Amino acid sequence: SKATVAREAALAMRPEASIMAHHGNVKEERFGVPFIKRFSVVLNGLDNMDARRHVNRLCLAAEVPLVESGTNGFLGQVTPHVRGRTECFECQTKPAPKTYPVCTIRNTPDKPVHCVVWAKEMLFARLFGDPKALSELDEEDSKQETEASGAGEGGEVDGEVKKGEQDLSFFLRNEGEVALDYARRIFARVYGADVRRLVAMEDLWKKGGRKPPSPLENSLTAGAPPALGGGNPHATLSTAESAGVFVAACAALVDSCAELGELAFDKEQDVMVDFVAAAANLRMACFGIPQQSKFDIKGIAGNIVHAVA
Known part of the structure; x- marks a missing residue:
């Protein structure tokens, strides 16, 4: 748990300290007012x-x-709050996190942040998170697929599982599949077949002079992918470079899943940021949106809190 890791880190700096880690939900009854009164000060990092x-x-x-x-x-930011002497944490209204419509993220992005939300909240979660869990983006995808196929509430058409659920199984790693082969297969799907599917939805591109996206299959070159974690984080990569980073990061993460289980995005993990940055930039390339540096995308991704609505 975070509490245990924090204790170990603190003891490494001050081994003579006495620190007890409590693993649990801070809103549990055992962490109520009597518990707080045991301390002279509370340091909050929630x-x-x-x-x-x-x-x-x-x-x-x-x-x-x-x-x-x-x-x-x-x-x-760090702020002290002392009853009777300073304002409390809630005295200043906190801005609500900005949200973005699911349909814009999925089908018609026109800003870098739309592509970062897609890469982090949809693609990363779908590939490396709980394979049985559906995000709001996946649920919208499944709903659209079901409506298109004419499935009823039971989720079946002529005795078959609805298309949305079949579609998600594509993103699972096949038994014995090499990580790099998996990564290339995912690349071909999300930047090839999925983009062509959007292009075929002609009604999307009749509104407001929208330009349909362009598939990127030819951006992925043969040969070994680049090493991760290097380079200038302030530089903007070419589409071909982003494609190489995407494959390398995807392969590394899917191998981590095989060893550690499902993953959650952490902006302090370079390989995760590499993946989201590459995935987002490739999405931007599809839709003609100016691509961003890894540094800028890390800032956007770290600022996204439940960013779909």
């Missing part, structure tokens, strides 16, 4: 707004100073 508000209220009730910290993309 990663969601609801939990941060909860701890703020506990500290107010317990009259224990709170040092609140957090990050938003590359921006970090």
Whole structure:
């Protein structure tokens, strides 16, 4: 757990310290006001707004100073809150995370952030997350496929599983499939077949002078993919370079899945950022959107909090 890892990191710096790690949900009853009163100060490093508000209220009730910290993309902040002397964490209204329509992300992106949301929330989660879980983007995909095929509520057409569910199985790694072969197969699908499917949806491109996307199959060159983790993070890669990074990162991550199980995106993991940056830039290339540096995409990805609506 994060608590255990934090304890180990702190003890490495101060081995003489006495630190107890508690693994659990901060909103559990055992972490109520009596628990907070045991401390002279609370240092908060939670990663969601609801939990941060909860701890703020506990500290107010317990009259224990709170040092609140957090990050938003590359921006970090630390603020002290002392009852009766300073404003509390909730005295300043916090901006709600910006959301983006599912249909725009899936079908008609026109901004870099749309492509980053697609790469992080849809593609990364679909390839390396829980294979049985459907994101909001996947659910929309399945719904569209079902409506197109005429499936009823039971999800079957003439005794067959609805197309949306069949489609998701494509993204599973086949038994004995080499990681690089898997990565190239995924590349061909998402930047080839899926893009051609969008092009064929002619009604999408009749509105507002939208230009249909272009498939990228020819951008993937033969040979070994590049090494990951190097290069200038402020540089913008060519489409061919992004294709190589996509394959290399995808292969590395799918091997990690085989060893560790499902993965969750972490902006501090270079290979994950490499994948999302390459995937997003390739998506931008399909739709004629100016491509971005890895540094810029990392900032966008780290700032996305449940970004679909």
